[in-house]
Amino acid sequence: MQPVTAATAARRRAALMRYALVAPAIVIIVGFMVLPLGLMLTYSFLEPGRYGGVVWSYSPEAYIRFFFERDLDDSLVFNLAYVRIFFRSFALAFVTTLVALLIGFPAALYIAMQSPRWRNFLIFLVTVPFWTNLLVRNYAWILILREQGLINEGLLAVGVIEAPIRMIYNNFGITVGLVYSFIPFMVLPIYASLERIDFRLVEAAYDLGANRWQALRRIILPLARPGIYAGCILVFIPCLGAYVTPALLGGGRNLMIGNLIQLQFGASQNWPFGAALAFVLMAIVLLSMLFYLWRFRGRGTGGLGVG
Amino acid sequence: MKQTAEGTAVEARRLTKVFGGPGSEVRALDDVSLTIAKNRFFTLLGPSGCGKTTLLRLIAGFEQPTEGEVLLDGVDIARDPPYRRPVNTVFQSYALFPHMSVAENVGFGLEMNRKPAREIALEVERMLALVRLEGMGGRRPEQLSGGQQQRVALARALANHPKVLLLDEPLSALDLKLRKDMQIELKRLQHETGVTFIFVTHDQHEALTMSDAIAVMDHGKVLQVGTPAEIYETPVNRFVADFIGETNLLPASLTGRTGDEIRFRLDSGKEISGREHGGHDTGARVTLAVRPERAELATGPGGNGLPGTIDRVVYFGTDTQFRVRLKDCDTVFLVRRQNRSGHEASLSEGQEVTVSIPPEALRVLQD
The missing domain is CATH 1.10.3720.10 (MetI-like)
Known part of the structure; x- marks a missing residue:
């Protein structure tokens, strides 16, 4: 039916318009907040590379290091x-x-x-x-x-x-x-x-x-x-x-x-x-x-x- | 006045207040002297910019006079800071503290005066009862209506038991009905507390209905001080006559006197007679003033009358206003008639009439 399709099309256009309007905000939030912070969070759970950068294997070592030091025999010692x-x-x-x-x-x-x-x-x-x-x-x-x-x-x-x-x-x-x-x-x-x-x-x-x-x-x-x-x-x-x-x-x-x-x-x-x-x-x-x-x-x- | 004075509450002696620096000086008050008796409802009346609020602020201590003295109970307080004056103010905007409850607002002054907490609580209760806001102590000012905020402002200012209460156009933000109620309320509070009220307004109706005495101000000067009846019936000059109520002003010259009859000739050439000469001699230019309700309308030739045509008839409920265009001059003369029986609609627009002025209704004004 003609009127219904017209209404649907209008509604679809309106929805598209809404997305188009919030798009810049989403791009900014994702591009400048979510991605860098996500990257940092990921990096913090990886192993350090020899010359900077990271090695892609999971390790909580970075957080442990904040409080503890590893002795020669690999036991953890409080480090303030x-x-x-x-x-x-x-x-x-x-x-x-x-x-x-x-x-x-x-x-x-x-x-x-x-x-x-x-x-x-x-x-x-x-x-x-x-x-x-x-x-x-x-x-x-x-x-x-x-x-x-x-x-x-x-x-x-x-x-x-x-x-x-x-x-x-x-x-x-x-x-x-x-x-x-x-x-x-x-x-x-x-x-x-x-x-x-x-x-x-x-x-x-x-x-x-x-x-x-x-x-x-x-x-x-x-x-x-x-x-x-x-x-x-x-x-x-x-x-x-x-x-x-x-x-x-x-x-x-x-x-x-x-x-x-x-x-x-x-x-x-x-x-x-x-x-x-x-x-x-x-x-x-x-x-x-x-x-x-x-x-x-x-x-x-x-x-x-x-x- | 009700009784003779029990003493003077506030006296202004040769007060002058100049705002602004050289070149842009504004004389808000110009050599004002004024005596306000104790236990009175005293009104400062005038148009905006006449200096009435400045005078109030000088009494409150928010401004320092350029010259002159402010005496409270005979002591010059003009240089005391506001917090050392036994005077409190109800502000135009109420100025209630938004971050405090109603009770905290009312108790603020007592707290500043280091009263014990129990005494403050009792006094706050008493004050809220006085302004009929029992049980509202826990509310915040923003939860109250305009009229209720007004009452809180009153309770707060009265809680310190000031010698003088200053009110800066406190009713101007209220709607008409509420304003009428608050006028009565203010009179009652003044009567019950016995505190001297100094009330600032530009509303002549308010001034006439509420005051024991009125000071009419203009351009930083006090023009006339008197009871409402004195101000209304015998205004000293053109400004007062014009500002208080409706007035017909007729330019004329004094042509002669016989016995106690004084004769004037209007600019239209018509002759009219009165009882007072205002200190003027024969030949002097004067302004005559007649209140609209004192003049009468006649369809035939009337005594001491001015012929004219009814321009408009305005119905006011209790009375009717007739705008009469006088013959031979371009003056509109207002006449007001009480609507006593409802049969007085016999006069209609366009009708030829005579405005009849009783000689004792004629006032001679200084310009």
């Missing part, structure tokens, strides 16, 4: 070297996030309280560092922090110190570099949530007897909470995998996870172990994200939405 690097990475990422929050929140609050035009200009300034290469910016910090650097020379000249202070090639240098690199990711989401606060609420708090500190603690902080959480996650997670900053400002002695993984694919020629490390890291990150979502679900946080 890698766990320690993970722990240091988490500690550095945590301190970095904390410092970024302590600097970023007042900065975002200050910006949010300016006139709209001035506000946009200040936000623009926050994003300016993104215009140059991360490597260049980290080298710049070496020039500032090193023993003959700006700070040490300055302090020596004024006579505050007698010998230069060691500020790079240690955890301090790494933290400074990380805070500097990631602080925009803290400022921007906090600013986004502060900007949406109706500042008449703050006036209302003053009116009811709250002083500045109480208004901040009871009104502004709770309302900015989604932005604060988003900022902390956006700083903490990339910090964990940071590579450039610990490599340059840590001087290669204070390894973080990112450097460890890079080593496996480079000098150590152990791709499965590198893939396994990446997966352990990802599992930890995913679990903490799930915890975040579970803990703050339905509080109008808009997930991790920044904007």
